[in-house]
Amino acid sequence: MWNIQDIITNIGILDIIDIVIVAYAFYKLYTLIKETRAEQLVKGIVVLLVATKASEVLQLHVVNWILKNTMTVGLIALLIVFQPELRRALEYIGRTKFIIRSSSEFENESIDKSIEEIVEALYSLSRQKIGALIVIERETGLGDIIQTGTIVEGKITRQLLINIFIPNTPLHDGAVIVKGSKIKAAGCFLPLTENKNLNKELGTRHRAGIGISERSDCISLMVSEETGYISMAKSGKIYRNISKEYIKDVLSKLLKQEVEGKGIFKKGGLFK
Template identity: 40%
Template sequence: MNVLLQNIGVLRDLLDLSLVAVIITSLSRLLKEGMALRILATLCVLLAGHLLARLLSLQAVRLLIDTFLASSVLVLAVIFQTDIRRAFAALTRTRAEKDVEMSDVIDELVFAVAGLAQKRIGALIVIERGIPVDNYLAVGTDIDAKVTSELISSIFLPYSPIHDGAVIIQRGKLTKAGCFLPLTQNLEVSKSLGTRHRAAIGLAELVDAVVIVVSEETGAISVVVGGKKTDVLEPPALGKMLRRLIEPRWLK
């Protein structure tokens, strides 16, 4: 019986050493051939081999596999360093582009609103955030253009055929104009407010959009969010408020 157990132990040691040789040879071939993608599959095989070696008490194989697994993160980082650099560069570039785009759009909005308020030209501007506003719009003209103060100002000029409706800004672009919004049904809203303000409050009660209103009668600027109206006295305050309300959502 002792002889049999010794023979089994010898065979197990031989199997252990043979598997170690096979693993080293296979991994060397993969690295030499530059088959980086197959290394990912190999790591899965190593995990399975670790469990099997543990079950069969193959100590040398287990030690070798544990060593490879412990250093796998570093190995993958070296192999895919070019792809990792590209991914980080693309992420940084995209985020920077969004940041610049957001800042430019807000600057154009503030400039346009300030000009309209000074001339007492009524305006209604909707800035979409997390919840789409399309289902709550009526009529409207598709535009799909870059947001500029000149374009916004020209849309709300009294002789423009779409000056009575709202301008919609989605994903940093002016997508629609001349849109009619749902009027608020809240009885607590002051009856002194005009149609533009009631439309702004009505939409803001349904979605999380930011709505800018310029009063045709007084030239006063208001921002409506969540059904609540906030009067803004100066354009710089409007810019500061828009950056606070829009920037966190814009970059998602």
């Protein structure tokens, strides 16, 4: 009891900062693995750690030896098992804005005009029940995805977007990648989500849109050819049958936020 009081009495401002940083790091780690298979793996690791300590206290030498060796070998296995989550964490760190930016893909074009063209194209396709998948690149580059399709390098217009997704045309089957004020490529292949808890009604197009949003900070917009509903995927979560006003509001906030170049202690920086 005296030791605890002594620690509390001697705690300083640097110790508080240290604790806050560690707490924040664990919180962000939890948000990264929440509702993924990694969450269950972490629970399993905690159980093994508790069991290892319990076997040591109870002097169960054989059990303790097995558990300790399992944990040692398990560290290597964890790097393999957690590979997707580790990549997401590193990408998150890479997207952190430690300095203020002064340039953007959107600076030479009207963001509102680009958003208007995308949204109008989506709702035109929705009325005709023509399936579509548009991915808007943000901080994380999608160069590897762009290479899987056909380079377009065209200005964003509703006419071009609609024409790309018309059935039986060469580029209709795949995703369109939008970067800045340009349609970079069409007919691109996307990774499918590994989330097993999604609604069974969601088809390949929606699962691809969710999948790419899990691996980057992009925004995916999907049109269902069965219902005509428009959905949005961001950070691995899908928002279905959303309104035109909602899409415009979300895109406007996120894309204009990037142009403004937020700093480390502002929204969009490290503490986003």
